[in-house]
Amino acid sequence: MNRFFSLLLLGLIFSMKSFSQPHDASPWAKLDSIRTLIVAPTFADNTYLITDHGAKGDGVFMNTDIINSIITRCSEGGGGKVIVPKGVFLSGAIHLKSNVNLHFEDGSKILFSRNPQDYLPLVRSRWEGMDLMNYSPLIYAYQVENIAITGNGILDGNADNQHWWPWKAKKEHGWVEGMDNQLASVKQLTQQVKDRTPVADRIYGDGGFLRPPFIQPYQSKNIVIADITINNAPFWNLNPVLCENVTVRDVKIITHGPNNDGCDPEASKNVLITGCYFDTGDDCIAIKSGRNEDGRDLAVPAENIIIENCVMKDGHGGIVIGSEISGGAKNIFAQNLQMDSPELDRVIRLKTSSLRGGVIDGLYVRNIKVGTYKEAAIRFNMFYENPGDFLPQIKNVWVENLQVEKGGKFGILIDAYKDSPVTNFTVINSSINGVDIPVQSNHTKNVVFSNFKINNKTVESIESINNQKKENAEKF
Template sequence: MNKLLLGLALGTSLILTSCAQKKNVNAQNDPWLRADSIRKLIVAPTFKKQDFNIRNYGAGDDSTQLVTQAFAKAIKACNESGGGRVIVPKGTFLTGAIHLKSNVNLHLEDGAKIKFSRNPDDFLPVVFTRWEGMELMNYSPLIYAYEQENIAITGNGVLDGNASNEYWWPWKAKAEYGWKQGMKDQRADNQLLKEQNKNRVDPRKRIYGKGHYLRPAFVQPYLCKNVLIADVKIINAPMWNLNPVLCENVTVSKVKIVTHGPNNDGCDPESCKNVLIQDCYFDTGDDCIAIKSGRNEDGREIGRPAENHIIESCEMKDGHGGVVIGSEISGGAKNIFAQNLRMDSPELDRVLRIKTSSLRGGVIEDIYMRNIEVGTYKEAAVRCNMFYEEAGDFMPTIRNVVVENMNVKKGGKYGVLVNAYEQSPVENLKLINCKIDGVEIPVKVDYTKDMVFKNVVINGKEVEAVNSK
């Protein structure tokens, strides 16, 4: 009997091992099976069924009066009671920085608008944050959370950053955003922060804020777990809109972002793991979705790649790129999946954009995109660029990029555009079943290795891949 049981156990073990091996082989052959496994790891947080209305904590009907303390009190009460929803009812509420705490869902009811102050002092004291991939103490993001779990922003209301050519945007130092000669701007602070990053100054001693001009991000959960942002509309951002940093298990669903200011990226998950971006609308002044992992020394020292991201069923209008990886990508990126996307705008520069440099370094690999419908774009459908910023000593790597079933009705200047280093060519770039009409130059590449085109038709003619020798 014991021998029989032992034999059955061994047989079962061999069967399970064989099934696991087959599953791994299948995942290698079909990376979208890997995406299915990643999807199971991303679970939106749930909240206790109790509400805390900001009106009960001092928020009145006067939309010109700050109600920052009402938000803070309601969030504190919700958190201390085990969590639930902080309700923003119909109406417009003016506030400074909002800091979320664990187990709190900031919920905007229909007709609710949170309008943020234009006074930079209302985003003090400074907090530990990131600015273009570099750590520092700076103005608080408009909505911020640090080392919290189970947090959300939900509902059909509006988040209005209240930025314009008179407020926040002129700090960019560009005339089209209201800057005029003699105005204070971000250039000196930006340069100093880069030097502090390079010289490895303690990030908590990189103190900016009052008297400085680095615009805050709109929504930034930092080192948080279990994050949900759903349904809200976001307008008039000072800078990047959604910028989760070093977070795990992030869901962004049915969010509408319409804002055309400087660096108004739509969603920038930075050094995050297990991220789902679905059913969103982007009409932005910069990249629609930009996946990041830190700039230069900060990114390399922390060493946290962007990994396990799924982007699906989104619509992109204006923007520098639809799906973008970089440029603050020194920690690398891997396992990025994008599918069932719609893009259409003469002001959309690129469909898939990978941008890095030898100042950044990092490995960008295993990028998969499929089922993309494009009306028109401006520059390139697929763009890989290793010369986005000045040169350095950290050779970047781009490999294993697959684009399938992309249909472009009217392309821009290029179909595929690649600029790489001879010593680090773009490897294993594959286009499969792609049709691009109306481009000036079908393919322009310099250094590639094992690039493959299968059934790629540009301007009505099948095009072959071009590899450097």
Template structure:
């Protein structure tokens, strides 16, 4: 009997019980967490050897297709231990580029990589489309299970999308497309949702020609040590920067200017240890949208977006500046946005968390610190648990800390919240916030444990948020 009791005790001790949730009590704790996290996110090192793409037959006249030249240069660089694949001054037309381990694709000053408008130049690969796994067109720059990869330099990545190429596939009439044209993504989008709900194996969800699901621009998938620096990215078919299930991601001094439909600036998806700093976003959708997969795919894979720093970035046009969701079924935790600047009458929100009961998941530990905002449309801080269709997976939003926020011109609301009575936004703290030009101080429902200290709206103290 004693032996059985000892065995039972040993079994109990072997079970790892998750740490109990605790909200921050001061900004010192997240600031310390940021300091520790920065030490973990480092750019990869590359062998000091250059491979000039013109040595592999590339011609920078903007007309010659250089897909094979890029492929040969990257494969040789990888086979010989890595280094830089150099794009010299000129305009180099190409189809999809596949990045291999230990390769830094480096764009010289004055260089442009111009991507083909022909969908046949993008092979079918394993990818994610709006947070759902499938076989579809390769992103314009793609990598799968590679390590130590980079895209750097002061050149331009031009996705070459416009109203007559790629963008009209979205089917949105608000962009002024001719609705009689063929190429509507909605049937394929619905079919992909159906496959996901049925849990059809991802590699059997085959799309591509005739389905009109646009490719993203840059998508390293299940990669480690991804670095992107200094380039300008424009005219993407869809999402611009979309690392998926990656670890150790550093994106710095990148400019994203792309105003097509669903042209999010940067969407790290189910990634761990991400640092986006000193970047500029002027986009047709969210500037930065942190994601972790849609509905069944997000929950089944179960990888949260974890440990993200967004620092010293500038946001202009976009649906939101710093956004979490909506494809967030895997959850998100430890998201730190510090020292960012936002200002545009076409920017809808500064901080936005959007999810739904078809997603579920826990979003927690969001730190929004030292943010300067000029104008925006809807809300400085926006919580939405009713984004898109409802389901049976009630989400959780908790421990959201906003400190040192200034708003000069404002918008409709300071704080706007739409939650569930059974799952209120919990532990929301706002400290030292000065917001001017606001039409309505707040519109909220179902918030719990709200702390407001030194918060003013249009010069008047805001001391409570009531339903």
């Protein structure tokens, strides 16, 4: 009996030792397993050249019906490639169907119509994280699978300070007093979300002045968007909503209108964004999961997202999570990025509020080279919008090998709730130079700085920065 208890005690001690051993400090072991879940679809060998079916690339003839009929024929025939040849093809809304690759040959362009009527009938869409019936996105896919947009062509949204952009109600984008705008509709839609009005009754379109996204696959899976150039978007550029298995590869986005986010995976899972170029009027990449009740009720996070080998120029932020993040976000990886612009406000930005709620758990960033930016290299903000009753959470943020040549006002800027501090925030092997204020922070928990310098001075902890500020204040 004594021998039995001795063996049992030894077993318990061994178990305790096993559980007390620290796990691998680096979170990057997850990356490869996520990558295996992201697999590009393949397509049948069938090809459909749109000019063989009456399409005209003269920039004048309206090709909407022809392009959509060919896409339908291709899908119903087992799938394949719908080819846009050299030329400028004017079109309204294009709707992708399952097993179709919309492929652009060199020298091809689709020039999208500026007439809102060419984006009817209304479709189920999502606008800033809120579901509604609205104008069709310029390229739209609903509940389909195995789709692609590929090739070296140009997608031109044809928006400017006379078309689409003035609806934002900003004078810098062409709006003047007395012009129609989106403000009343945004207020109404926000209230409908709060009231949980059925989506079928949230009807906008004509008279609503809510600009459509450029490319929005909705509740779809197995998607590739590769090699294309996107210009002059009315609104957000790439916005997969509730999608799974998405690859965005070698896409170039140059557009400086209002809300011209580059790529916004929203409540989507298993997403790879690689080799892309962003020069935008808003966030370059923004991870989202729905606004307020629409996000919380569905409770689908954005998860398993890999961002790598991209270049960011102008934008409100390079890598951003939020603000429509009510469904949460987890397992976001970003690596091997270049950012450089005096018009890039922030390098890494997490924005949310107690109106949103949601849990951001797991943002892992490494190997980021930055020339310059305007406001902050790393920015946490839990007060992005008016307060509500749903405390947000931000935890497990890892930044490794962030190298900034000449920063803006702040190195790190943190504004969090006392009852919901930013938790488990790590910065290692990093350097930020040329900032006015190294760190400004209020509520944090378990922050680790290791081999981290700001303005060539080692930053050991947030507490050390705060103590230094206190000492300096006492001298005066």
